[in-house]
Amino acid sequence: MNQCILLVDDDEAMRRSTRQALELAGHEVRSFASAEEALGAVSPGLNGVLVTDIRMPGMDGMTLMERVRTIDGDLPVILITGHADVSLAVTAMRRGAYDFIEKPFAMQALAVVLRRALDHRALVVENRRLRAVAGQRDDLEARLPGRSAAMIDLRRLIRTLGPSETDVLITGPTGTGKEVVARALHDLSGRASKPFVAINCAALPAALIESELFGHEAGAFPGAMRPRFGRFEHARGGTILLDEIGSMPIDLQAKLLRVLQDRVITRLGSNDPVALDVRFLATSKADLAAAVAEGTFRADLFYRLNVATLRLPALADRREDVPFLFLNLMREAAARQGVEDRPVDPDVLAALSARDWPGNVRELRNAADRLILGLPLEEGAAATSARLADRVAQYERSVIAGAIAAHGGRLRSVYEKLGISRKTLYEKMQKHGLDRRLLIDGEGEED
Numbered sequence: 475m476n477q478c479i480l481l482v483d484d485d486e487a488m489r490r491s492t493r494q495a496l497e498l499a500g501h502e503v504r505s506f507a508s509a510e511e512a513l514g515a516v517s518p519g520l521n522g523v524l525v526t527d528i529r530m531p532g533m534d535g536m537t538l539m540e541r542v543r544t545i546d547g548d549l550p551v552i553l554i555t556g557h558a559d560v561s562l563a564v565t566a567m568r569r570g571a572y573d574f575i576e577k578p579f580a581m582q583a584l585a586v587v588l589r590r591a592l593d594h595r596a597l598v599v600e601n602r603r604l605r606a607v608a609g610q611r612d613d614l615e616a617r618l619p620g621r622s623a624a625m626i627d628l629r630r631l632i633r634t635l636g637p638s639e640t641d642v643l644i645t646g647p648t649g650t651g652k653e654v655v656a657r658a659l660h661d662l663s664g665r666a667s668k669p670f671v672a673i674n675c676a677a678l679p680a681a682l683i684e685s686e687l688f689g690h691e692a693g694a695f696p697g698a699m700r701p702r703f704g705r706f707e708h709a710r711g712g713t714i715l716l717d718e719i720g721s722m723p724i725d726l727q728a729k730l731l732r733v734l735q736d737r738v739i740t741r742l743g744s745n746d747p748v749a750l751d752v753r754f755l756a757t758s759k760a761d762l763a764a765a766v767a768e769g770t771f772r773a774d775l776f777y778r779l780n781v782a783t784l785r786l787p788a789l790a791d792r793r794e795d796v797p798f799l800f801l802n803l804m805r806e807a808a809a810r811q812g813v814e815d816r817p818v819d820p821d822v823l824a825a826l827s828a829r830d831w832p833g834n835v836r837e838l839r840n841a842a843d844r845l846i847l848g849l850p851l852e853e854g855a856a857a858t859s860a861r862l863a864d865r866v867a868q869y870e871r872s873v874i875a876g877a878i879a880a881h882g883g884r885l886r887s888v889y890e891k892l893g894i895s896r897k898t899l900y901e902k903m904q905k906h907g908l909d910r911r912l913l914i915d916g917e918g919e920e921d
Contacts, residue, residue: 477592477667478522481505482512482538483554484530492525495581501588509533509541516545518613519661521599523550523572523591525584528562536566543570544809546613548598550591554579599666614662617654619802621909622792628655628784635782636662641734641754643779645762646786649836652757653717655784660713665753668712673705676721683726684742691743706739709752716756719779720765727772734778754779789831789838793872794908796831796838797823797879803842811846818845820891823876826851828869871906874899878908 479501483489486507493505502522506512509526510533516524524542528535539551550572555562567574572594573587602613614629635642636659644652653672660670678686689704706714716722722730733739734754738747756779765771789796800823808815831837841851874892881887889899903909 477596478502478504478520479588479592480512480515480520480522480524480526482507482509482524482526482530482535484508484527488527492581492584496584496588499581499585509535509538513538513541516542516549517657517661518546518617519599519657519666520546520549521595521667523552523588523595525552525554525588527554528566529556536562539566539569539571541810544806548595550595552584552587552591614658617658618651619799620792620795621798622787622795624787624792625795628786631784632658633662635659635784637664639663639753640782641756641779642781643762643783644755644757644786645783646759647788647832647834648759649834650786650788651835652759652786653715655786656713656715656755656757659755660715660753663713663753665712669709670713670715671705671709672715672717674717676718678722683723684729687726688729688739689741691741701741704739704741706733706750706752707748711751713753713755716754718758718760719756720758720760720762720771724770724772727775731772731775731778734775789834793827793868794875796827796872797876799835800826800838800842801879803839804846807839807842807846811843813846816846818880820873820877820880822851823880824869824873827872827876867906870902871908874902874906875908 479496481489481493481496481503483492483505484507489505489507493503496503504515506515509530512524512526513533524538526535526538533541535553539553542549542551547570551570553566553571553574554577555574556577564574572591575584575587614632618625618629618632620626632655642656642659644655646652656672657670660666673687685702685704687704687706689702689707692700716730733750737750737752739750740747762771762776762779766773766776789799801818804818805815826838826841833840844851874888877888877891878885881891885896885899889896892899894902
């Protein structure tokens with residue numbers, strides 16, 4: 475399985491020479507001039523290591539390492555340090571850095587450190603993959619948290635479909651994490667070390683859409699001075715995500731159907747077919763079946779994509795996850811902002827659970843960011859049900875779920891806070907289908 479080295483150094487000459495030496499040694503290298511650029515390339519499924527200079531303008535190497543550890547605590551980070559920074563690098567190792575190397579360094583010395591780090595990372599990634607396939611706890615629960623039946627079923631299906639070669643259609647309202655699911659499917663597949671190419675179908679330029687996807691030969695159209703690989707070819711061996719495929723123009727859908735069926739493309743200006751070894755994933759927030767009925771989406775393309783479908787639930791359909799999810803997002807927000815995490819009152823969690831959240835997890839994340847920064851939360855929408863009994867039951871359920879999450883599953887603290895007896899709490903938990911083990915990260919304390 476191919477591995478990748480992320481190289482970060484603001485010194486262009488140093489970055490270029492180090493990259494060339496590593497590529498000559500047979501490594502795949504992606505280089506970045508800043509920590510901010512490199513951070514966007516880091517994901518929990520990355521099979522590789524990060525090599526970064528410490529002293530850089532803007533975000534420095536130490537801060538980059540801390541940010542990376544919030545994304546994946548097992549990703550090896552190797553620090554490049556000047557003589558004056560050795561004590562700083564030693565401190566960084568105590569905080570989780572894999573190793574450091576002092577400037578000026580011989581490439582052989584860096585190669586030795588890299589070989590150990592890459593071997594370590596390969597073992598971590600493979601162990602995660604095996605645990606995921608076996609259905610054990612893995613980083614998929616960190617990417618798609620939730621204890622509701624809908625989320626448990628979703629993760630199970632991802633673990634089943636991930637290692638397969640099946641094309642998958644991912645549907646769900648905006649903000650539910652469709653691209654997160656797509657990346658998880660890629661990372662669980664045998665293509666994890668190959669490119670993951672996300673194509674926003676709604677943002678493709680109409681005049682250049684075919685050239686952008688299929689590529690072109692020199693002279694194919696005015697301004698085409700030399701041949702160019704399209705996005706499809708760039709993903710060879712990997713995974714292509716067609717984001718919001720319902721936005722793709724109807725005339726291009728026929729050409730895409732042929733690619734999906736034959737795994738062959740033809741560049742503009744050429745008659746020679748090019749074999750395409752890729753897996754296709756597609757997302758849609760729109761109802762594609764309705765689009766077929768309206769004539770804006772091809773029926774044959776829909777049925778070709780609809781072999782395996784993952785439907786992501788809206789937050790309104792899994793309100794019991796909101797307290798647990800919000801507390802997780804608060805911790806993430808605190809880490810991003812470099813501030814202390816703060817406690818959340820159970821009444822606040824209950825109120826959050828009662829909201830509709832039309833923007834789903836994306837909107838909930840924004841709320842967590844606001845609270846961490848000390849900003850007031852925006853007013854939420856009312857509960858969806860119009861019946862008083864339903865709204866009362868929904869509110870009671872959200873209050874209890876919020877209290878359980880806030881108190882870490884300690885039921886004595888919950889019934890004392892709510893001013894009810896232990897027996898009453900148990901009866902209401904049973905009535906509303908609440909299991910404290912599904913609402914907290916861990917078992918909590920026994921009562």
